[in-house]
């Protein structure tokens with residue numbers, strides 16, 4: 001049943017329990033602050049009372065979010081998706097880190113040094129990186145018995161990479177080796193179950209008496225007078241949700257938005273923060289128009305205009321040695337020996353992240369504009385035949401193209417400009433990277449090409465895949481509320497300052513993927529955890545807003 005808000009106040013209200021929100025909420029509560037973490041979605045993993053599971057998991061404290069071999073089934077009934085977001089995203093406890101493939105990479109120094117402003121360079125991030133990796137060590141051997149399972153595709157492709165001159169690394173022991181290198185995929189899995197922030201930071205936060213978590217509680221907008229936020233408006237989403245206005249501690253309390261690249265942008269827009277044309281859409285809407293904060297209090301910032309994502313291009317090969325395991329069948333009819341090995345020993349094929357990833361490889365391309373671009377090659381056993389592998393080229397760190405998101409009158413966010421291959425140098429890097437990889441993969445004896453076909457040039461192939469969300473989406477969206485010292489109110493790109501505080505406010509912050517000025521080399525969640533630890537430190541070091549400022553515009 002829905003619970004109406006009471007008069008309790010919090011030093012910090014954190015909106016969204018994803019990669020950024022969980023970590024920042026834990027660090028703030030560890031410092032003794034009272035913290036409320038608000039999540040719009042329902043519980044996910046078993047540890048936090050999730051319930052979605054196949055019958056063979058009944059009686060266990062596990063759900064489909066916990067068991068790696070069931071990750072294909074996470075979306076089966078649509079429960080975790082965010083229907084108002086325009087792209088795939090997880091609207092459950094844990095956000096992206098509950099629904100993703102749990103791939104986990106210690107960032108390459110360029111991820112900070114090229115993209116981030118002063119104070120957020122790789123040397124500044126080193127201690128937070130150590131902290132994150134001590135709390136979430138990750139592993140490339142998910143099975144508790146220490147063995148790797150279903151390695152046929154991995155073995156086949158890695159032999160080809162060896163003969164092409166690639167170097168094998170243990171990825172998180174060698175984060176700087178991201179050129180002509182490959183690794184076993186690394187995951188935040190422990191004891192054969194999904195680990196990550198849900199099983200580390202959230203558990204420690206949850207054990208503290210100064211921490212509260214409300215699931216099924218959707219924040220509609222922040223309540224503010226001028227630049228000072230007093231609380232948030234919450235709508236109950238059923239389940240155990242809460243509703244009403246929840247306030248921060250008068251004078252000193254703060255609100256942290258961690259609702260993801262789309263969710264945070266939506267909250268800012270609905271709170272009168274963003275480009276005027278987009279705020280006018282909110283003002284014209286039937287849901288928000290009559291109650292929206294008045295135009296004289298709008299804060300004009302470039303929210304939504306610097307978004308980025310890995311540029312995803314799928315190629316497919318096949319090889320007679322590749323074996324396709326029926327992970328979909330594992331939902332209702334698991335191989336009984338595999339089910340027993342999982343239930344009794346947390347070992348075996350069901351500890352393999354569905355749909356079974358092959359080697360992950362990295363290359364770098366020198367751009368025609370003089371800038372280096374990083375590519376991650378992510379292989380999985382899935383495709384047009386039972387012996388096919390799909391290999392996604394993730395063109396990432398160093399790309400210069402950016403896109404834009406906005407909000408529609410029904411309060412759904414959407415991508416208005418996709419961030420893919422808009423600049424010539426990005427496109428050329430995708431072509432050059434592919435051309436080289438085709439050569440490397442041809443070293444695999446017995447390989448056949450599905451796409452591109454042998455007669456198609458790499459240029460023709462890259463050009464044939466539309467630069468749209470439908471064709472290129474990599475689920476790694478960043479950048480709708482970019483961090484920087486170039487204040488967006490006066491022509492800069494930044495929405496938040498170096499303390500992650502929204503420009504023009506004195507107690508509103510953003511701590512999630514939105515603040516990333518550009519995409520990382522690998523899948524981004526580890527970098528988001530690290531950034532969230534760093535942000536917590538900077539926020540805690542800030543003096544409280546001066547009393548009396550709170551009623552000024």
Ligand SMILES: Cc1cc2nc3c(=O)[nH]c(=O)nc-3n(C[C@H](O)[C@H](O)[C@H](O)COP(=O)(O)OP(=O)(O)OC[C@H]3O[C@@H](n4cnc5c(N)ncnc54)[C@H](O)[C@@H]3O)c2cc1C
Nearest residue numbers: 016018019020040091095096100103219260263512513525
């Ligand atoms: C299918 C998929 C696979 C992926 N695979 C990987 C991978 O293997 N490895 C990796 O590193 N990254 C992966 N990613 C990306 C990674 O999960 C995201 O980059 C990361 O989770 C983003 O963190 P965040 O904190 O910005 O937002 P999120 O993790 O999306 O969290 C935002 C949270 O805020 C909540 N929320 C939103 N709006 C509101 C509101 N108004 N009120 C209350 N709560 C709200 C959401 O429900 C959500 O829980 C994947 C993403 C997806 C979708």
